[in-house]
Amino acid sequence: xxxxxxxxxxxxxxxxxxxxxxxxxxxxxxxxxxxxxxxxxxxxxxxxxxxxxxxxxxxxxxxxxxxxxxxxxxxxxxxxxxxxxxxxxxxxxxxxxxxxxxxxxxxxxxxxxxxxxxxxxxxxxxxxxxxxxxxxxxxxxxxxxxxxxxxxxxxxxxxxxxxxxxxxxxxxxxxxxxxxxxxxxxxxxxxxxxxxxxxxxxxxxxxxxxxxxxxxxxxxxxxxxxxxxxxxxxxxxxxxxxxxxxxxxxxxxxxxxxxxxxxxxxxxxxxxxxxxxxxxxxxxxxxxxxxxxxxxxxxxxxxxxxxxxxxxxx
Numbered sequence: 001x002x003x004x005x006x007x008x009x010x011x012x013x014x015x016x017x018x019x020x021x022x023x024x025x026x027x028x029x030x031x032x033x034x035x036x037x038x039x040x041x042x043x044x045x046x047x048x049x050x051x052x053x054x055x056x057x058x059x060x061x062x063x064x065x066x067x068x069x070x071x072x073x074x075x076x077x078x079x080x081x082x083x084x085x086x087x088x089x090x091x092x093x094x095x096x097x098x099x100x101x102x103x104x105x106x107x108x109x110x111x112x113x114x115x116x117x118x119x120x121x122x123x124x125x126x127x128x129x130x131x132x133x134x135x136x137x138x139x140x141x142x143x144x145x146x147x148x149x150x151x152x153x154x155x156x157x158x159x160x161x162x163x164x165x166x167x168x169x170x171x172x173x174x175x176x177x178x179x180x181x182x183x184x185x186x187x188x189x190x191x192x193x194x195x196x197x198x199x200x201x202x203x204x205x206x207x208x209x210x211x212x213x214x215x216x217x218x219x220x221x222x223x224x225x226x227x228x229x230x231x232x233x234x235x236x237x238x239x240x241x242x243x244x245x246x247x248x249x250x251x252x253x254x255x256x257x258x259x260x261x262x263x264x265x266x267x268x269x270x271x272x273x274x275x276x277x278x279x280x281x282x283x284x285x286x287x288x289x290x291x292x293x294x295x296x297x298x299x300x301x302x303x304x305x306x307x308x309x310x311x312x313x314x
Contacts, residue, residue, distance in 0.1 A: 004033065004034075004083060005032070005033045005085055005086035005087065005088060005105075006033065006036055006075075006078075006082065006086075006088070007030075007033060007035050007036065007088045007090060007101075008075035008087060008088065009022065009036070009037050009075075009090050009091075009092050010038050010040055010068065010071045010072050010091070010092060011037055011038065011042060011050070011092045012039075012042055012065060012071070013042045013046065014042075014046065014092050015042075015044055015046040015049045015050065017093040017220065018050060018092040019049065019050065020095055020220075021092050021094055021095060022037070022050070022053070022054050022057065024096045024097075027097070027099070028098070028100065028102065029102055030101075034079065034082060034084065035054070035057040035058065036058045036075045036078060036079060037050050037054075037057050038060045038062065038071050038074050039062065040062050040064075040066055040067075040070075040071040041061075041062055041064040041065040041066070047059065047061055060078060065301070066187070067187065067189075067190035067194075067300075068185070068190070068192075068195075069186060069188075069189050069190060069191070069194040070185075070187045073187065075089075076089075076179060080179060080180075086105065086108070086173060086174065086176065087173070087174045087176065088101060088104070088171075088172070088174075089169075089171070089172050089173075090170070090171050090217075091169070091171065093220045094121070094170050094217045094220075095217070096216075096218075097216035097217065097218065099215075100119055100216055101173070103119070104173040104215045105117075105173065107210050107212045108173065110161075111161070111208065113206075113207075113208045114209070115174065115175050115177065115178040115208060116167045116173065116174050116178065116199065116202060116207065116208075116210070117161070117167070117173045117209075117210050117212050118133070118167035118172045118210070118211050118212070119168075119171050119212055119216060120214075121133070121171055121217050122153055122217065122219065123218075124220070127152055128153050129150055129151065129152060129153065130148045130150065130151045130152070131146065131149060131170075131219050132146035132148070132170070133146075133147045133148040133156065133164070133211040133213065134146075134164030134167055134168060134209065134211040135164065135166040135167075136166065137165050137196070137247075142243075142244050142256040142259065142260060144193075147164055147211065156213040158214075159213045159214075160213075161212045162210065162211055163208055163210055163211075164209050164210065165209065166209065167195065167199050167209050168195070169194070169195035169196075170219050171219075172195070175207075177207075178205075181205050182198070182202055182205050183201075184198075185197075186198070188300055189235075189242065189299070190239075190299070190301050191235045191239075193239040193240060193243045196243060197243055197246060230283045230285070230286035230311075233283050233290070234310060236290075237264055237286075237287055237290035237291070237294070238291075238293050238294045238299075241257060241260060241261075241290075242294065245257070261291060264287050264291065265291075268284050268287050268288060272284055282309065282310055282311065285310070286306070288309070289302075289305070289306045289309050293306070
């Protein structure tokens, strides 16, 4: 590679996944690239293990959990200060296939209008399937859907890059100029939808986003929170409303807010009416708190009261 850059990996209590991600970088040409690991206030032995196994990597310890947005911003700010021309943001549960970084950089070279490139994010299985080739915003419903999700990887092999609306937060390569123009991730999201918001802002500023099927990143979905965690319910609902508030306009904003709120009130009602043995009280409480905080404009990391609700304390 002939351009300086930085690879930013965010870790939170995930030493095994982070070390696997770092090992996969050996299959990339990293000449003139800096590897940055941001530890987001881990309570495990992540810092010691990363320092021992990869002493050449720059390790930045935040001392507290700043969320996806805040933690990555620490790494981005450092990389920009070091003069990085390109920044590659990776989830710690991603393993890059050989040559993936070069393939993404090649797309930026071929497309001067491109500000962001996202790889084919794949999930293990028999057969291996596409997890995402970028995402699209469905403005009629306000939902975000992953492009080509569930399709076979071989169906995309050999295909050229194509424009998408949203890059995957699991893996993206970004030109320095994009961050300089539109800023970093919005830390008010804390967790979930921050990359969607950022990508929509990038496009509004004139930076195209491309998905590159020739670059493959294997995604091992992190179990740090768990897909069925009430914490996920809270951030996904609250931040979905923030996203709509920021990017929908006119009567469309009110329509989507109403749609999302009514749908979740129905879910909350269903959770409440279920018998105790199958009740999902913590999930119900998390969604109630999310609606309350969205209407009140309470963003960022959840408060102690919400954390208690997510633990089932009422």
